Amino acid sequence: MSARGTVRLPGSKSISNRVLLLAALAQGTTTVRDLLHSDDTERMLDALRTLGVVVESLGDNAYRVTGCGGNFPVKQAKLFLGNAGTAFRPLTAALALSGGSYELSGVPRMHERPIGDLVDALRQLGADIRYLGNEGFPPLQISPAKLVGDTVKVRGDVSSQFLTGLLMALPLTGKAVNIEVVGELISKPYIKITLAMMAHFGVKVWPWSIVEGELDWQHCVVPGVQRYQSPDTIYVEGDASSASYFLAAGAIGGGPVRIEGVGRVSVQGDVRFADELSRMGARIEKGENWMEVHAPASGKLKAIDLDCNHIPDAAMTLAVAALFADGTTRLSNIASWRVKETDRIAAMATELRKVGATVEEGADYIRITPPARIKHAAIDTYDDHRMAMCFSLAAFGGAGVRINDPKCVAKTFPEYFAEFAKVTQAVPVIAIDGPSASGKGTVAQRVATALGMHYLDSGALYRLLGLAAQKRGIALEAEDKLAELAGQVDIRFEGEGIWLDGVKVGDELRTEEAGAAASRIAALPKVRAALLDKQRAFRRAPGLVADGRDMASVVFPDSVLKIFLTASAEARAERRYKQLKEKGMSANIAALLQDIRARDERDTQRSVAPLQQAQGASLLDTTPLNIEQAVQEVLSRYRAVK
Ligand SMILES: O=C(O)C1=C[C@@H](OP(=O)(O)O)[C@@H](O)[C@H](O)C1
Numbered sequence: 121m122s123a124r125g126t127v128r129l130p131g132s133k134s135i136s137n138r139v140l141l142l143a144a145l146a147q148g149t150t151t152v153r154d155l156l157h158s159d160d161t162e163r164m165l166d167a168l169r170t171l172g173v174v175v176e177s178l179g180d181n182a183y184r185v186t187g188c189g190g191n192f193p194v195k196q197a198k199l200f201l202g203n204a205g206t207a208f209r210p211l212t213a214a215l216a217l218s219g220g221s222y223e224l225s226g227v228p229r230m231h232e233r234p235i236g237d238l239v240d241a242l243r244q245l246g247a248d249i250r251y252l253g254n255e256g257f258p259p260l261q262i263s264p265a266k267l268v269g270d271t272v273k274v275r276g277d278v279s280s281q282f283l284t285g286l287l288m289a290l291p292l293t294g295k296a297v298n299i300e301v302v303g304e305l306i307s308k309p310y311i312k313i314t315l316a317m318m319a320h321f322g323v324k325v326w327p328w329s330i331v332e333g334e335l336d337w338q339h340c341v342v343p344g345v346q347r348y349q350s351p352d353t354i355y356v357e358g359d360a361s362s363a364s365y366f367l368a369a370g371a372i373g374g375g376p377v378r379i380e381g382v383g384r385v386s387v388q389g390d391v392r393f394a395d396e397l398s399r400m401g402a403r404i405e406k407g408e409n410w411m412e413v414h415a416p417a418s419g420k421l422k423a424i425d426l427d428c429n430h431i432p433d434a435a436m437t438l439a440v441a442a443l444f445a446d447g448t449t450r451l452s453n454i455a456s457w458r459v460k461e462t463d464r465i466a467a468m469a470t471e472l473r474k475v476g477a478t479v480e481e482g483a484d485y486i487r488i489t490p491p492a493r494i495k496h497a498a499i500d501t502y503d504d505h506r507m508a509m510c511f512s513l514a515a516f517g518g519a520g521v522r523i524n525d526p527k528c529v530a531k532t533f534p535e536y537f538a539e540f541a542k543v544t545q546a547v548p549v550i551a552i553d554g555p556s557a558s559g560k561g562t563v564a565q566r567v568a569t570a571l572g573m574h575y576l577d578s579g580a581l582y583r584l585l586g587l588a589a590q591k592r593g594i595a596l597e598a599e600d601k602l603a604e605l606a607g608q609v610d611i612r613f614e615g616e617g618i619w620l621d622g623v624k625v626g627d628e629l630r631t632e633e634a635g636a637a638a639s640r641i642a643a644l645p646k647v648r649a650a651l652l653d654k655q656r657a658f659r660r661a662p663g664l665v666a667d668g669r670d671m672a673s674v675v676f677p678d679s680v681l682k683i684f685l686t687a688s689a690e691a692r693a694e695r696r697y698k699q700l701k702e703k704g705m706s707a708n709i710a711a712l713l714q715d716i717r718a719r720d721e722r723d724t725q726r727s728v729a730p731l732q733q734a735q736g737a738s739l740l741d742t743t744p745l746n747i748e749q750a751v752q753e754v755l756s757r758y759r760a761v762k
């Protein structure tokens with residue numbers, strides 16, 4: 121599979137839910153444009169409407185929200201907030217300070233996601249919050265309370281959403297409140313999104329909203345005199361976390377892939393994902409509102425060792441991109457993965473192992489060593505949208521991937537798979553079949569070089585298997601054993617070299633003996649079937665030129681160009697004769713011609729995959745052509761179908 125195309129991103133989840141809540145808390149009417157449509161934003165919209173806030177849809181992802189100036193009209197309600205952290209945490213804080221009685225619940229997993237640090241902070245201000253299930257976790261009962269105090273300590277090392285919730289809600293108290301962050305604050309860029317959105321609605325947090333560059337992240341004050349004011353109209357940026365899947369697709373699948381909706385100028389920390397991907401070798405260009413990615417010039421990503429605390433969501437995409445890297449990738453400082461939609465470190469490790477990776481997991485890190493070849497697997501998604509989106513990338517391995525329960529992407533990106541399908545294409549294959557000594561190997565190799573594509577010499581696979589069988593003492597008629605062997609051997613082509621089970625193979629592959637062994641085992645149906653997957657695994661971006669006998673008919677029936685390359689028996693005998701003479705060997709043209717005719721007869725008459733011009737294949741008779749002319753003819757036929 122390859123990737124190429126343009127994606128218009130849906131709106132940012134983090135910005136959408138913040139803007140909706142701030143617009144509801146503000147004075148005045150706000151028009152929100154490019155809002156994200158997804159489960160998480162639906163939960164926020166439902167909650168606000170239940171609380172009596174007037175929210176009108178204007179069509180085309182635009183909404184008009186009539187603010188209630190911090191005083192929700194409905195004073196008693198039950199709210200179901202699904203698994204939306206960006207709805208649950210900020211609404212808990214806002215409702216705890218708004219003088220009503222509210223019950224907040226979510227899906228079972230939400231009831232396993234911590235909220236104790238936020239509840240502890242709000243209680244310091246006098247908030248009345250009770251746990252309805254387990255201590256420290258939703259569901260919650262919030263009751264009216266008299267607010268006291270002007271200082272709050274909040275832990276910042278489990279989720280930044282507690283601090284975000286607190287910051288957004290504090291202007292409701294009408295008093296200046298000091299915040300002290302306890303423990304190392306994680307996911308800091310999300311606090312920057314919070315500060316930026318609050319500033320749009322007229323509230324500045326001192327000194328964080330004022331100081332440029334690095335902040336201390338330990339103390340701040342939310343001044344008492346400020347009230348949220350509608351900015352009139354606000355535009356939601358495209359989601360930078362959602363962009364990560366497409367950027368990675370371009371980096372793995374060739375590219376160029378362009379994403380529109382977020383770029384160099386963004387409040388979202390996840391735009392940094394693009395920088396980390398370029399450290400892996402991807403070539404990235406950015407504009408104000410777009411990014412475009414190409415695969416590394418070498419075709420392969422580089423492994424990295426990265427502290428991912430600043431990009432907790434997009435880091436999951438790096439974990440799957442690591443399957444395509446040249447070594448072991450380590451992603452660290454990601455303990456928060458364990459308390460999100462699922463235990464993401466455990467889930468990622470389990471599913472990466474299914475596709476063949478070697479994975480080590482620790483309390484707060486994951487180490488991924490890619491397999492030689494990515495295996496087909498059925499991926500479980502644990503009701504985690506990001507697991508589903510990340511693992512779609514495993515399809516670039518060529519063996520296919522099954523994503524169980526793909527609809528879970530609705531949490532933040534309901535149209536994900538449709539968009540993914542639009543920018544991914546099957547890797548083009550040029551199939552060149554033909555009789556022996558027709559020159560198809562040389563032509564195929566040169567066409568591959570001219571187009572920068574990969575090359576598969578399928579005949580070499582049969583010769584290698586024959587060699588492996590002889591080395592292991594397996595008889596050339598033991599069909600079942602040979603088929604089993606075909607599944608086990610590790611065959612690698614790199615440049616001109618060929619490796620069998622990690623050992624470089626030399627001239628022994630080109631001997632008469634290896635040729636004869638290949639021809640015998642190639643007639644066994646189970647062996648041909650067992651080698652199918654191995655041959656198909658060569659189909660990698662940006663394309664493949666494959667030569668053999670059944671490339672167009674059996675192995676790559678969807679090839680974009682199918683050539684049946686042949687020459688008269690006389691011409692082939694003459695070419696072979698010249699070749700042998702050049703090598704200083706003695707040769708007899710009549711005997712060569714007889715050999716070629718006998719081989720043609722055997723090849724066309726055999727019952728399994730007989731040599732014939734496949735349906736849809738075009739004939740290229742090279743009798744009157746030299747190699748260069750034959751290559752040019754294939755290239756011009758390719759240009760015509762491309
Ligand atoms: O504030 C936000 O919008 C978010 C903060 C992050 O959570 P943590 O702060 O829990 O890491 C992130 O993972 C989440 O998807 C969105």
Ligand SMILES: C=C(OP(=O)(O)O)C(=O)O
Pocket residue numbers: 203204205206433460461506532
């Ligand atoms: C952690 C995530 O979501 P939430 O906003 O529910 O925390 C996420 O989207 O990856």
